[in-house]
Amino acid sequence: MGKLNRISNRTLRGQIVSSFHLILVMSILATFVTWGVIGLFFYFLLENERINPANYYESKIPGLVTFVQEQENLLDDENKDKLEKVIPLEGMDYQVVDKEGHVMYGSMPKQYLSSESDLANHLNTNFYDGGKILQYYPVFNETGNLIGAIGFRYELTLTSANPQIPFVFLLGGGLAFLSPFFYFYLVSYVFGKRFSRKIEQPFNEIIEGAHKIGNRDLDFSLSHVKSTKELNQLVAAFEEMKEALKESLHRQWKLEQERRDMIAAVAHDLKTPLTIIQGHVEGLQEMKTFHPERLERYLQTIQASSRRCIQLIRDLEDVSKIEHPEFSLTVKQTDIKDFVLAKAKEYELLSHPKNITLEATFDNISSETKQVWIDPYRINQVLDNILSNSLRYTPQGGVIKWKTTIKEKEIIFEIEDSGPGFSTKNTSEIFEKFYRDDRSRNSEGGHSGLGLFISQMIVKKHHGEIIARNKEESGAYFNILIKNMKEGEDGSES
Known part of the structure; x- marks a missing residue:
């Protein structure tokens, strides 16, 4: 897995360079193997005498020279047929010359020698006519005097040594010559095919994903294909x-x-x-x-x-103001006890017509803890929404209890009533925008369904939370926790 990750994290340039080097090395190795196979094939043919060696015609010369030395009047063209019966003309040319170098007869009409001295200089030595080797051997008369020479021309190649099957050598030579190019193309094609598949899948998935996005289909995920970095x-x-x-x-x-x-x-x-x-x-x-x-x-x-x-x-x-990104609280130092008592007195007056008792109590409050930093206007709005809701659903002669607890970094308001409670089991729904409980929807007064949503937004701006639930006995319970914002916190005015 680690190796795969390293490969997938390599850059496109790095993979192309390494692929080129690998293609080159594999092509060279395959070429050497092919050349070795071709060499072994010809070695087998040679060992089993299926083909002649490259020096086949050269090996015939000693026997031919001996035969020539045994002949009389070799310069006379009457010996031509006799010579051509023993000389392998399919791969060797010959000519008989006098001691001045003039051609008497043979399969090579071209004159190579121009004088007796020229003949003497070229006897028993090799010289070349194009790519062919030319050798002259002396011819003597009965008394042992030099009267001329016989020359043989041949090639030291397998093709010339095997004129009956030249296609074998042409095929072998062609394979040997073309194999580097063939293997380079073949390995390049294989690697290119593999590399293209490697990069095609991510591109195809991106194109398909773009089409899906165009059709508003965003429920898809791209495969984690290991490709280039x-x-x-x-x-x-x-x-x-x-x-x-x-x-x-x-x-x-x-x-x-x-x-x-x-x-x-x-x-x-x-x-x-x-x-x-x-x-x-x-x-x-x-x-x-x-x-x-x-x-x-x-x-x-x-x-x-x-x-x-x-x-x-x-x-x-x-709602429009609070949901705006630039909305901020106006935090002020507030005497929380005076704030709560003023609000309680306001709702005591509203409770009298229904003979409802409002009990406001404090916990852990002192001269040091009662000074807190909040947005009094927005918290007043939260309390109005909760208390008016409790007042609306508390029956005649009922009770609303409001307990305020002060801690070092937070303020907790607990408000409960003796009304019917919430009809929904999932009380988090009541804080949704435009939510209406069945009873409130059918109530005579009605409400917008935005009050509790606004309250929750304000509490969150105070880095707090608000929860609601039904009491074990009848009635609703609200717990409002807000943070003591301190001076200047949240970028608001103090």
Whole structure:
């Protein structure tokens, strides 16, 4: 595995260079093997006398010379037929010359010698006619005087020594000559094919992935193919881009869905109070006589419905502000005890018409701990949403308990009521945007479904959390934890 990873991390340039060197080495080795096989083949033929050696005609010369020396009047062309019966003319030429070098007869009409001295200088020595060897041997008469010479011309090659089967040597020579080029091409093709498959798969997957992205299909993953370093980086970058695009599109689709939900919720929430307002205005317009009590009742209903519309618009404005990336808290030093008592007194007055008891208590509070750093306006907004919710659902004669605990770095508000609690088992749903509990949806007053969502966002801005649950007995319980922001924390004003 380690070796595979090292190979896959090599650069494209490095792999091309190493592949070229490997192709060259393998081609050379294959060529040497081929040459060795061809050499062994011809060695076998020679050993079994299937072909003549390259010096085949040269080996015939001593016998021919002896035969010539035994002949009388060799210069007479009547000996021509006799000579040609023993000379292997298929691969050897000859000529008989006098002592002046004139050609008397033979298969070589060309005159090579020009004088007796020239003849004497060339006897029993080799000289060349092109690529062929030429040798002259003396011819004597009965008294032992030099009367001329006989010359033989031949080649020291396997092809010339085996004129009956030249194709074997041409084939062997051709294979020996072409084998380097053939093996270089073959090994290059194999390596090229392998290398192309290695780089084609990542490219094909990237192209296929691009088509899928074009069709809004982002639920795919590229294979982790071991290829070149550059292609691995390209695949990884494409995968990262796909994931970032997927996350971005999901956020966009979620925002679009939230926008549609918001429009539907706002239309639903505005429809009811506006319909009530329209109905009561039409009722007032149809009144023929003045009825003070009826007029007052109508105006109160119109005023309540108008407040619902205004509150919904305010909640939408708060959501827009809090969700904006540049939103920040306005943190101030606050006396938490005075803050809680003022809010408790406000809700005690609202509780009297329903004969509801509001109990506000403190834990671990002293002159040193009661000074905290929070955004009092936003925390006041959170408490309004929770307390008004408890007040709405607590029955006549019920109890709302509010306990405030102060710690060194955090403040905890615990609010519980004796109402019916939440109808949903998953209480985290109540903090979702535009969530409406069944009872609240059907309640007479109704609400926007944004209050608890806004509360959760504000608490998170204070680096805290808010949870809700049903008590074992009837009633709802809220736990709000916020951090003591200290001076200047979160980049807010102090």
